[in-house]
Amino acid sequence: AQSVTQLDSQVPVFEEAPVELRCNYSSSVSVYLFWYVQYPNQGLQLLLKYLSGSTLVKGINGFEAEFNKSQTSFHLRKPSVHISDTAEYFCAVSEANTGRRALTFGSGTRLQVQP
Amino acid sequence: GAGVSQSPSNKVTEKGKDVELRCDPISGHTALYWYRQSLGQGLEFLIYFQGNSAPDKSGLPSDRFSAERTGGSVSTLTIQRTQQEDSAVYLCASSAGQGNNSPLHFGNGTRLTVT
Numbered sequence: 001a002q003s004v005t006q007l008d009s010q011v012p013v014f015e016e017a018p019v020e021l022r023c024n025y026s027s028s029v030s031v032y033l034f035w036y037v038q039y040p041n042q043g044l045q046l047l048l049k050y051l052s053g054s055t056l057v058k059g060i061n062g063f064e065a066e067f068n069k070s071q072t073s074f075h076l077r078k079p080s081v082h083i084s085d086t087a088e089y090f091c092a093v094s095e096a097n098t099g100r101r102a103l104t105f106g107s108g109t110r111l112q113v114q115p
Numbered sequence: 116g117a118g119v120s121q122s123p124s125n126k127v128t129e130k131g132k133d134v135e136l137r138c139d140p141i142s143g144h145t146a147l148y149w150y151r152q153s154l155g156q157g158l159e160f161l162i163y164f165q166g167n168s169a170p171d172k173s174g175l176p177s178d179r180f181s182a183e184r185t186g187g188s189v190s191t192l193t194i195q196r197t198q199q200e201d202s203a204v205y206l207c208a209s210s211a212g213q214g215n216n217s218p219l220h221f222g223n224g225t226r227l228t229v230t
Contacts, residue, residue, distance in 0.1 A: 043119070046218040046219070094215040098215075101146065101170075101171060101215055103148075104160070105158040
C-alpha cells in the first residue's frame, strides 16, 4: 500500500515570487510519481511525471519537480508564479512494475497567487 | 479531439434514491477509472476498468456502489439508496496503454448532492 502526504493545504504567495509545494510518499515498492493541477471549475490535468532516469523533471507552465528517493519526496517548484497559477495541486503515486493500476493521491495544496 | 465527458455535471437527489453517473472516455483509451473527491479531501479511488472488465474494485465503499463498462467505452457508476455521506464530486478518468506510467485524463466530474 502507498500513501501520499501534502504537508500544506494552502500556500499563499505573491505574484512573481518562487513557490515550493511539498509532497512526501510512502510505499513498499518502487513508484511512479505525478503532479496534477486542477484549475477552478475544471478537471485535473497532468503537470509532470517521474518514471525513471533524471530525478529533475520539467512540466508544463514552467513547473519542475525533483524526486528524492532517500527522503521519499517529490516537491514541486516554480521560480516565479503568475496569477494564472492559482489552482489546486495534487501529488500522486502509482506502483511501478505491479499489476495495480490505481493512483493514490494526496489531499491537495491550494496555491493562491496574490497580486 | 474530445476529452473525457461526464454527465450530468450536477445531480441533486433525495436520500434513499438511486443515481446513475455516466462517463464517456477518450476514444481508444482502454483503461477507465472512477474517483471520488469529497470537500477538503484528496481523490479517493473507487474502481478501475481495463476494457469491459474491472480487475480492481477495491475502492468501492459499500455494496450500494456498482459500475459497469460496455463496448470498451462508456461507463456508468450506480449508487443505490443514496446517503448524505455520498455527496461528493465523482471523477472519471481514462488512459491509453497498459502500464502504470500512462497519465490519466480526467473529466470535469459530476457533483452529487444528497439531501
